[in-house]
Amino acid sequence: MPGIAHDLSRRLADRAEAVCRHYLSNGRREGRYWLVGDIRNTPGRSLFVRLQASAKGPAGKWTDAATGEHGDLLDVIRGSLGLLDFADVAEEARTFLSLPHPGPEPAAPRRHVMSGRSGAIEAARRLFAISQPLAGTLAETYLRRRGITLLHGTGNLRFHPRCYYKPDGGPTETWPAMIAAVTDLSGRITGAHRTWLAPEGSDKAPVDTPRKAMGDLLGSTVRIGVPDSVMAAGEGIETMLSLRQILPDMPIMPALSAAHLAAILFPPALSRLYIVRDNDPAGDAARDTLIERAKAEGIEAIPLSPVLGDFNEDLQRLGRDALRACVRMQLAPEDVARFMSLAP
Structure with missing residues (x-):
């Protein structure tokens, strides 16, 4: 050394x-x-x-x-x-x-550190590897406080108790963080997403940019559940996990931003895609682009719209029953029977 x-x-x-x-x-x-x-x-x-x-x-x-x-x-x-x-x-x-x-x-x-895109991907893989499973951590506390309690199949979400955060022009800090693996269609990690959290897990950390991604994100998503013929894709992790509280067996693909949502790659078996939009102009643009791309691939595309700003806001402010009623009206009839949870 x-x-x-x-x-x-x-x-x-x-x-x-x-x-x-x-x-x-x-x-x-x-x-x-x-x-x-x-x-x-x-x-x-x-x-x-x-x-x-x-x-x-x-x-x-x-x-x-x-x-x-x-x-x-x-x-x-x-x-x-x-x-x-x-x-x-x-x-x-x-x-x-x-x-x-x-x-x-x-x-x-x-000299041993890789540069460019390959270096960022390797850094993302190392960060995910040194993080710990979600269960029993502050990241689980954070999600539960947002109404998200069904966390099965979330192996691509982890927790780091002291994740490095470097604000613009300020000294280095460490905060607890939820770490999400961004993967391609083969399941290989191509990036990571960090959500820095308050020390007690009550909310995001009080920093200027509490969410940041690293690595190669284009086309990839945070995959939760096994890819199937019917899936849902949207922007935020919390938004998509909120949908999964009432559709617990539907695989989901958080893309982390509107731009990346519009560019996701489609799993080979996919035949119907639910596009979960945030209620803003960027969400509308991502929805329209993704519908066109899906149709060109012979995939049925069905948008799912929230009552408020997004499905996590609906879940927290309106409750699970109201979210279930809202989504039920927008699902294909066969998917209501296949995916919708009637549990409280």
Whole structure:
């Protein structure tokens, strides 16, 4: 580990227990080791960090017994915060160590980082990989507070407790975040979407841009449920999950924006597409474009419109019964029997 990384790693190792208490706060000390579930700071005992140098090795080295992964305290910072670039890891380490921040560094530490579209895709995959399942997290709390309680089949949604957020012109921050995998028709991750959350999960984080996407999004979506002959596509994750509260078995495809909704790729088996529009001019334009594209492919396209601004607003303000009644009138009759939940 040459140069800058070696120096920071050594300094962090001198304060190994303080590093663990700060970045792996869900763990605890046992003897000469700090035990925690994994590098993402999940509660548990699989990962152990050596706190003191011994015949077995230097302080700061860690091993995850469940996965075989190992590394140093720079990796702990990277994993616990969801940082994707060495420069950001080094900045965070210097802040923790109260070291001065130097001018521009040589490019050597970045030489392994991919650039352009392929680099953004790889970064998105790494972020999703170091995030944790949705169940029992603040992301689940956030969704439930928006009336979304049926969360089956949401494996493409995860949670990161301290996701890196860099505001324009401001210092780096970390916030809890819901992480969504954006995938292509084959299921390969091509991007990720982050929704930063308030610490108690009551709402989105109080930042200028609480939602951001990364990677290659064109044509891809956040896929929830197994692709089938009948599916629904729309803009927002919360909007589409709201529809799924009354159509629990219908596969859905949140596209994350009106522009990307208009450009989604169609699964091969698709024969009927419900287009969930937001009640605004951008939503109207996306609906019209997607209807034309679907018809050209021989796919029946049926728009679904909310009473208010979108289906999550309908769900929260009008209630599930009103949302069910609104959607029922717009579905093909055979899909009412096939998909509509009558449960309260």
